[in-house]
Amino acid sequence: MDIKFSKSIGNVKKSFIREIFKVLDQPDMISLSGGFPNPASFPIDEIAEAAKKVLDLDGRHALQYSATEGYVPLRKYISERYKKRFGLDIPFEQILITNGSQQALDLLARVLIDNGDDVIVEYPSYLGALQSMSFYLPTFHEVRLLEDGVDLAMLEEMLKNHQPKFFYTVPNFQNPTGLTYTKENRIEVARLIEKYECLLIEDDPYSELRFYGEEVMPIKSYLGERGILLGSFSKIVSPGMRLGWVVACPEIMDKLITAKQATDLHTNVFAQRVVYQYLKDNDLDAHIATIKAMYRRQRDCMVTMIERYFPQGVSVTKPEGGMFMWATLPEGISSMKLIDQAIANKIVFVPGDPFYVNRVDANTLRLNYTNSNETEIEEAIKRLGRVIQDAIDAKK
Amino acid sequence: MDIKFSKSIGNVKKSFIREIFKVLDQPDMISLSGGFPNPASFPIDEIAEAAKKVLDLDGRHALQYSATEGYVPLRKYISERYKKRFGLDIPFEQILITNGSQQALDLLARVLIDNGDDVIVEYPSYLGALQSMSFYLPTFHEVRLLEDGVDLAMLEEMLKNHQPKFFYTVPNFQNPTGLTYTKENRIEVARLIEKYECLLIEDDPYSELRFYGEEVMPIKSYLGERGILLGSFSKIVSPGMRLGWVVACPEIMDKLITAKQATDLHTNVFAQRVVYQYLKDNDLDAHIATIKAMYRRQRDCMVTMIERYFPQGVSVTKPEGGMFMWATLPEGISSMKLIDQAIANKIVFVPGDPFYVNRVDANTLRLNYTNSNETEIEEAIKRLGRVIQDAIDAKK
The missing domain is CATH 3.40.640.10 (Type I PLP-dependent aspartate aminotransferase-like (Major domain))
Incomplete structure (x- = not known):
């Protein structure tokens, strides 16, 4: 069919993160890409209890x-x-x-x-x-x-x-x-x-x-x-x-x-x-405290592993909270061009490009630490360090 | 503040139905306005059971x-x-x-x-x-x-x-x-x-x-x-x-x-x-059968009551399903102008106007029968019949 779509929708790029979902199911893939919470932090039993109560007390309005x-x-x-x-x-x-x-x-x-x-x-x-x-x-x-x-x-x-x-x-x-x-x-x-x-x-x-x-x-x-x-x-x-x-x-x-x-x-x-x-x-503050303890360990682990495994010339932010670090590679290295190599090494991150309006081949990338455990973070940073090192070597 | 909102949002009318929500809390108000299902039809216990199961089986993905x-x-x-x-x-x-x-x-x-x-x-x-x-x-x-x-x-x-x-x-x-x-x-x-x-x-x-x-x-x-x-x-x-x-x-x-x-x-x-x-x-077909039996009675009741209480010159559709009837008043009677009188009589419906792109003072109106029981339907149609009769009398 020859459908004329709206000008506006033509201006919207597909989300890179959503597109990357497709590789996440591969075995042994470690993702530092999404902004996913650690599911270990979900209050599953408490939500189940709350759902039962809501339906028991006033199901007619809840539905x-x-x-x-x-x-x-x-x-x-x-x-x-x-x-x-x-x-x-x-x-x-x-x-x-x-x-x-x-x-x-x-x-x-x-x-x-x-x-x-x-x-x-x-x-x-x-x-x-x-x-x-x-x-x-x-x-x-x-x-x-x-x-x-x-x-x-x-x-x-x-x-x-x-x-x-x-x-x-x-x-x-x-x-x-x-x-x-x-x-x-x-x-x-x-x-x-x-x-x-x-x-x-x-x-x-x-x-x-x-x-x-x-x-x-x-x-x-x-x-x-x-x-x-x-x-x-x-x-x-x-x-x-x-x-x-x-x-x-x-x-x-x-x-x-x-x-x-x-x-x-x-x-x-x-x-x-x-x-x-x-x-x-429930006590939300107590719940948040357990999430923060978990994420702080994961964040600290990533900081340590980056110091251990990332090549010289890569700088990374050290956030005081939240879910992300931001890495800057040496000038001239496109993180987007690293993605295929990263996926081949069973690791994904989000390249910098989609975080800018028009920039392409940015030398920046986003790393999420909340949705992987410490073993995975170590392994992922080690693999990513090698991918970056290879790119630096190839440029020489 | 002097905010310039988008041209597009300026073109969107507030929903009449949403606005009418505000009077629905008045005691004894009977609403034939919304397109609400009868809450007696909601499978509350079954949904509670399903919610528990979903969280027990795979809460991490469900959240x-x-x-x-x-x-x-x-x-x-x-x-x-x-x-x-x-x-x-x-x-x-x-x-x-x-x-x-x-x-x-x-x-x-x-x-x-x-x-x-x-x-x-x-x-x-x-x-x-x-x-x-x-x-x-x-x-x-x-x-x-x-x-x-x-x-x-x-x-x-x-x-x-x-x-x-x-x-x-x-x-x-x-x-x-x-x-x-x-x-x-x-x-x-x-x-x-x-x-x-x-x-x-x-x-x-x-x-x-x-x-x-x-x-x-x-x-x-x-x-x-x-x-x-x-x-x-x-x-x-x-x-x-x-x-x-x-x-x-x-x-x-x-x-x-x-x-x-x-x-x-x-x-x-x-x-x-x-x-x-x-x-x-659950058996959705069986559930739908109970909803249909309920709505059929409510629809039949409304048809009967309209025959009994609506003045000559008002025509009403007789749907074979769904939730609504559509009434056409004698030429020249604006249903929108009846709304205040209807609310004073503790009854609401949706006037025809918002169902047309630009028409005002339409002589049509929408009646919902799914969200009221038969006693309420009889009372509502009786009251509405009087309001319409008054409007006809006033025009003479």
């Missing part, structure tokens, strides 16, 4: 159509947790439950971006965000990341020269770099957003997973209504449940609700009630 | 990230059911699981519609489809419905004079009219779609709920790759689970998968596995 905004007790729980963690007052009416925070990104892009609108993203940025925004045909501007956060001079330059709809950031244990913005950097970002009357989309799936250093307040806490904040239960309870949320002021929330209605009516209410029941009956 | 396409055993179940019901061969690879069929509508609009593209919809049409498509700024053409299906001459005229991307239809127990296309009408629709090289989006949430007459084959069965077919577990298992699907040829499926990735990665896999387990361990 019926429900409100677009989400299940009120769950929204109140999220509101209270912001209060407890940061002293932030966020009324539950300003929280919309979404199918994972990926949907929140799509809904925000949907209500904010017209073809050609300017938006600012990090360089590199979360590939799922680039993918979801690209559908709406914005003009991307990429702002460099430094050790302490975003390059503020470059950010101000972009805010001054364009009228961007928003700046999209992952300020905690960023995906893909693992970097975290300092408090000072955040305060400046907030000031610039206010000064240039822009919006901030602050994506925060990882901040609960801090193993080292001190918690930093969300940028939203330094901003008023120009701050939009995203969160997720994917990394602290279960990603399969697809439960995320977006915090937005009433003016934006109103549009998001309309967009959500038109998109899928509402988020799975059975899942919302089950997760709420789980949170109510 | 983890999963494939965009959906859970393979569920897709195979759907494929086999098409085979069993209609003898249709639909490979499971051509089935994508979505967050209810509402999301399938959004994804299809997303990959097919560019601003200004022509699309054909029924007159009246499902309001959620109009809402979701309107985001993509198409030019709508509305084709009249007759007792035996769509007005074929009018459909051909539109196909000839425009190059519409698709014709969107609900051929079984249509939402909102309750009308069903005859076999002859379907064959002609298929022929016209082929002749003019258009696509058909056949939305079929209700065909399992036939209480009278004989099953008719999907239009898809008379079409090749130009037929796109939507289905849903909302009306036969649970709408809160948000599980629908779309059947499309590989060329279209490829784009839908990319769109789904960018939108929300994948559908809740816990829900997919629970519903699959439920389907595997």
